[in-house]
Amino acid sequence: MTQANPATLHIISKSPTHQQLYRDIANALLDDDAILFIEGGVYACCGTEATALLAATNNIYALSIDAQSRGLANTTPAAITLISDQQFVELCCQYHKTLSWF
Amino acid sequence: MPLLCPTGLSPLATEAMKKNILLIFRNPPFANSSNSDTLDIALACSAFELPVSLLFLSDGILQLLNHQQAELLAQKDLRKRLNALAMYDIEDYYVIDQDLIRYQLSVEDLSLACKVITQQQLAALIRQFDTVINL
Numbered sequence: 333m334t335q336a337n338p339a340t341l342h343i344i345s346k347s348p349t350h351q352q353l354y355r356d357i358a359n360a361l362l363d364d365d366a367i368l369f370i371e372g373g374v375y376a377c378c379g380t381e382a383t384a385l386l387a388a389t390n391n392i393y394a395l396s397i398d399a400q401s402r403g404l405a406n407t408t409p410a411a412i413t414l415i416s417d418q419q420f421v422e423l424c425c426q427y428h429k430t431l432s433w434f
Numbered sequence: 435m436p437l438l439c440p441t442g443l444s445p446l447a448t449e450a451m452k453k454n455i456l457l458i459f460r461n462p463p464f465a466n467s468s469n470s471d472t473l474d475i476a477l478a479c480s481a482f483e484l485p486v487s488l489l490f491l492s493d494g495i496l497q498l499l500n501h502q503q504a505e506l507l508a509q510k511d512l513r514k515r516l517n518a519l520a521m522y523d524i525e526d527y528y529v530i531d532q533d534l535i536r537y538q539l540s541v542e543d544l545s546l547a548c549k550v551i552t553q554q555q556l557a558a559l560i561r562q563f564d565t566v567i568n569l
Binding site for chain 2: 347348349371372375378379380397398400401402403404405406407
């Protein structure tokens with residue numbers, strides 16, 4: 333099993349209203365880390381927070397079903413990749429570890 | 435004449451005693467049951483003909499977003515009940531301009547026709563009401 337990527341996948345499940353949480357994440361992020369928005373976290377896609385986090389890393393994903401169900405599928409910026417549940421699992425395997433923020 | 439007149443006062447007297455109520459929605463959809471519970475309160479108040487206003491504050495505004503597909507999460511779409519509020523004479527809805535800006539939304543993105551107020555007007559709005567419920 334290849335696990336070359338030492339970076340971390342940060343999984344965020346709360347909306348940007350949790351400002352301290354987003355500050356903590358920004359401080360905990362290295363530039364080859366990835367971010368995945370799930371559940372209420374997908375609301376970061378339609379705020380200014382995604383723009384700020386995109387400055388820190390290019391690898392930003394959002395769970396498609398959570399974005400779609402919340403009416404955000406069309407407003408998610410192109411720089412954020414919408415992924416399926418299957419790809420969610422694959423992404424977790426690609427990274428050395430996952431870190432959940434909630 | 436309402437069926438229930440617990441105080442035994444004349445309808446006119448109860449009319450004068452009616453408290454107006456502001457209900458605050460602060461949570462995004464699918465987070466917990468508080469938005470649904472708040473909506474239950476709104477309908478209960480309406481059954482007793484109490485004047486109710488709704489404020490969608492902070493993440494509560496996200497409850498109103500169009501194009502939601504709750505069935506993907508096997509959840510209930512609260513908007514169907516929200517859209518029925520007008521039938522219960524609940525037609526006074528507020529959102530804060532900063533919350534719209536924050537999520538890059540306009541009033542057209544919302545499923546209810548809300549009045550947009552500023553953050554400075556929020557305190558004055560709350561002051562207008564006898565009772566404010568914030569779950």
